[in-house]
Amino acid sequence: MSKQIKVGIIGGTGYTGVELLRLLVQHPDVELSVITSRSESGRPVSDLFPSLRGHCDLAFCEPKSDAFQGCDVVFSATPNGVAMTHARALLDSGTVLIDLAADFRIRDQATWEQWYGMEHACPELLDTAVYGLPELNREQIKTAKLIANPGCYPTASTLGLLPLIESDYLANNNVVIDAKSGVTGAGRGASVANLYSEVTDSFKAYAVAGHRHHPEISQTLAGVGSAPVNLTFVPHLTPMLRGIHATIYADLKNPETELDVVRDWFVTRYDSEPFVDVMPLGAHPDTRSVKSSNTCRIAVHKAGGSGKLVVLAVEDNLTKGAAGQAIQNMNLAFGVDETSGLLHPGLMP
Amino acid sequence: MSKQIKVGIIGGTGYTGVELLRLLVQHPDVELSVITSRSESGRPVSDLFPSLRGHCDLAFCEPKSDAFQGCDVVFSATPNGVAMTHARALLDSGTVLIDLAADFRIRDQATWEQWYGMEHACPELLDTAVYGLPELNREQIKTAKLIANPGCYPTASTLGLLPLIESDYLANNNVVIDAKSGVTGAGRGASVANLYSEVTDSFKAYAVAGHRHHPEISQTLAGVGSAPVNLTFVPHLTPMLRGIHATIYADLKNPETELDVVRDWFVTRYDSEPFVDVMPLGAHPDTRSVKSSNTCRIAVHKAGGSGKLVVLAVEDNLTKGAAGQAIQNMNLAFGVDETSGLLHPGLMP
């Protein structure tokens, strides 16, 4: 066995944190060294998350400056605005930083500051960060020192659109993404809005007038296509734990294109991708089919009546949409098998 | 008190049936006379539905030809294809028939037979049936003898579009309806697909290539607008009991129209409607806000970035989307207060 990758985690008390822990304690190439949390400092990780009893002996520790000494890589699983305060020191010490929050996702500082409502702590690093979508940026990720792990909505949305935008198949780049998320996407902070009694047995849209993942998706699509995409993005909250379902509406340049041809575009584009699965014609992926797995599952349809192209893309927001993809990025950055620690099938049901 | 309306129900063992029962036993103008069910004949209604213990003393009886003698109105809460076999006899005996299934919703016989996969038993009645959407057809309903109660998706979808289509505000009549339904919409028949363990904690699209409610919505919109609507309709299954959430995407002829003006179109159109509620700007209606109530709640938005118009419309699929609307139609047809028996607020949470 090769040398283990020494891993640190900043902030591991949220759902992306515990998902990182679940995956890392099973990872054959990883030694989990340190995990910090200001609020839970001193508490055994498995006391907060009993599912990890017997699997993780660490306790949370204070996020001091030297906490990550000796780590090869640090995952930041904190709210937005924290990773950027650690980035410079970690990079200076030769540690790779993978941020699961949004601090390095938007390359334009002004856009970032507008959407995230704070001043950026290290704008000079925005250009050096690699957007960690392996299906798009695999080669850059392999040598990256600072990886901006994509948002949950952007991962499913972008993977559902890449083959169409890259090859310029769309008529007008007029795209609607109607996206639905499970409640873990809203995080583990105490709030009335995310109480069981507020969100179960109910469904709603939110942030129709503007959501932070919109500029992130737009930036990526602008980078791969020949023309800017006119994107409408509406997120919804669904009473389930995990899962993103993106329903994507678009018009083909050639509306007569047969659906199996469209499917072939996707199959070809993702042929060698270990974590993108293009379903047979006629299939409707459900989010549970990817629960706990690192797979994004995609199907293409033509809508009855209008013939509009409809792409369905599902993922587990905590896995391919967060912690799993972060580990996929780590695997790439450290030269181990890209799928290492990520090849388990999803939990069903 | 005026004379009570004598009511019969064909098939009352499904979810629209028990919702009819819940509402009718509280209705001040109704005397519930008979309820038929082939499979449960002889069984007390409150044995099948213990929530009705103390509220309903009827037993299910055989659906014989004279079962509804003396009834003023009969609700058919059966699967598609049953009401049409009863219609002629009921109308001949002077009984009003309100069909909660789809037998009389589509005026074109060929279209109906294509979508419902059977021969229509009384095509000559298709033209006499009134489509029971009070917000559109109130006057015709008042004198109707055969009322086709709208589908659940079509009710929310149509109410979310009427003010735009009637006044010809849309640029291209290119409309996308991304609709989400709770599981009761799938009925109470035994099936693997609708088991708790199959649908809970998961989300999926279905019937993207074509759903029966598409021609129904198209027919209605074609009847009110100046031009046909190019409609894309994609339904989704959501892990909740009750509720439809329609997210409607459309382009205004004048994209500069301020959102409060658009909202005013809706407010004006529905000003005197007792069961349509137009929310303030910025609001996102959740389906639970209409749970168990007969209200359709609507909000209008402009999507961030694209500025596309987004209409959100929610209803309880069993109430405004089925049994409540059927009773609203009965109230109209029998000249009692349209809101009679329907004015309770929704259950929260």
Add this chain to the structure above:
Amino acid sequence: MSKQIKVGIIGGTGYTGVELLRLLVQHPDVELSVITSRSESGRPVSDLFPSLRGHCDLAFCEPKSDAFQGCDVVFSATPNGVAMTHARALLDSGTVLIDLAADFRIRDQATWEQWYGMEHACPELLDTAVYGLPELNREQIKTAKLIANPGCYPTASTLGLLPLIESDYLANNNVVIDAKSGVTGAGRGASVANLYSEVTDSFKAYAVAGHRHHPEISQTLAGVGSAPVNLTFVPHLTPMLRGIHATIYADLKNPETELDVVRDWFVTRYDSEPFVDVMPLGAHPDTRSVKSSNTCRIAVHKAGGSGKLVVLAVEDNLTKGAAGQAIQNMNLAFGVDETSGLLHPGLMP
């Protein structure tokens, strides 16, 4: 119509508050006058609870000392410890106070202070408060000025035991109550523990070593039986919105007693009770059968093998377990029909 009862509510932003509102706006004998909330002062009630749009025009107001002037009755739907600070002033002004929290449920001051962790503000009133379980204290409630509305667990638990304890049918008064509650019972305060993502799709016991409802149940049972009951009470949290299910285990003095005889004890005891329903032999009440209704539904069984007596009692924790029962108490105290405003059947499903 008789004179309307003028009603005030202290603190109406929680789940018992909105349930009170739902029931009171439909109540034919009530005029809802004022509702206070420190945190939401000035905000329209229907803005916080859109389900009440069109049903309630009030706005929350500051809980000033004269806020309830002119009210005949005030419901306190606040956390524990608030009603007792209002009690003296309200009683002095001739207003009836119905406390939905626990301030007046325990007659012994020391016991109360031990379990609720604070000093009681008006211990001299503890003796004058009537425990508002109509099935036990109907006559006292009719003349009460201060009514302690029972807890949710105690209501189902006590109703499931009254016929056995009152008539001294139990062998050893050794009773186990294994109780399960929906999540609304935990209130609407922001907390990590009650997030959707923490409690859905999971089940757990809590407070096994001691729960505040234990002394409340014990006090009531001690008051009706010939001997103290040795009570074991274990509450559990269930991933559902509303509902209490109490599974009660007890041994009969005469273990040979036929089950239909036991059922007859319950039928006889509750014969004239409008809100207690004793099911047929063999039935297993589910909590949804009482969802949104004021009914407590009870079934008796003998466990296979041991022959131990098992009583199943279900209620909606927000209705018969809180707001519905509070209104039942108000009806009694003001001489209107005890069932007024409470006779709707439960929502199914």
Add this chain to the structure above:
Amino acid sequence: MSKQIKVGIIGGTGYTGVELLRLLVQHPDVELSVITSRSESGRPVSDLFPSLRGHCDLAFCEPKSDAFQGCDVVFSATPNGVAMTHARALLDSGTVLIDLAADFRIRDQATWEQWYGMEHACPELLDTAVYGLPELNREQIKTAKLIANPGCYPTASTLGLLPLIESDYLANNNVVIDAKSGVTGAGRGASVANLYSEVTDSFKAYAVAGHRHHPEISQTLAGVGSAPVNLTFVPHLTPMLRGIHATIYADLKNPETELDVVRDWFVTRYDSEPFVDVMPLGAHPDTRSVKSSNTCRIAVHKAGGSGKLVVLAVEDNLTKGAAGQAIQNMNLAFGVDETSGLLHPGLMP
């Protein structure tokens, strides 16, 4: 790597079937050879269960007599009554049979036939079957050819009682097990009773008068203790996918025994058990803490007031309660590491 164990599965279309598949495709010592299903013959497994796309290339095949030729072990994941029709032939050909249904759980033929309502096909094998609870029968399992995998309720219930019964710590062997199960325990057959719309947002007891798992638990406890146990067992249905929560009530011979002493009994008894976790004092295990894992997690409490001993035991009914335990048994029977393929932590949340 040692020689792979060749595995067959009889009937793999239910929830225990797909859980077996999920675990076996990850198992380092297993080669999955064949899976039969009469109803799905010819269909790719991953078509029925898309979560297995890319993980399982098998198709279901007809359950012909020679289907399992060459298999070292066959798991039967069918309804009760099927495995017994295959047992003789499989054993004769030297194949180990692990039955996840109940055909070989009860040693007494008459008792089995009474509870399962059919004639046993090979009663002569009842005595040779080993009850596959490794914590009790590890040594016999190592050489067993016919393994009766325990029921889901019996696994949690028995593990929660073994240390008390084996050492004769209970006063009267008067034990109450109030057990709660997720809905997957009811299987994947089409039925109205298990529809999402029937069981979500509701809770109920069932089979209070007698459940098949009662004699199974009684048989095991009778085999380990000095005296028969007077067992009351009441199962309940909980609106969640996976999970058993057993709340066990018992009286200690010496009621003064300190709780930490009781806990030590459990710790000592399960000290070397890889899949039983005794929690610290004060902890309340929730079922999600074992979701998808093979662990049974146990906590001991004394109930407030009565001081009665309360044991809480949770497991995933599909893993430790079915497929995981079956694989644990296979590991033992084939001399590979008992934990092989089973050491992943649970999914959280």
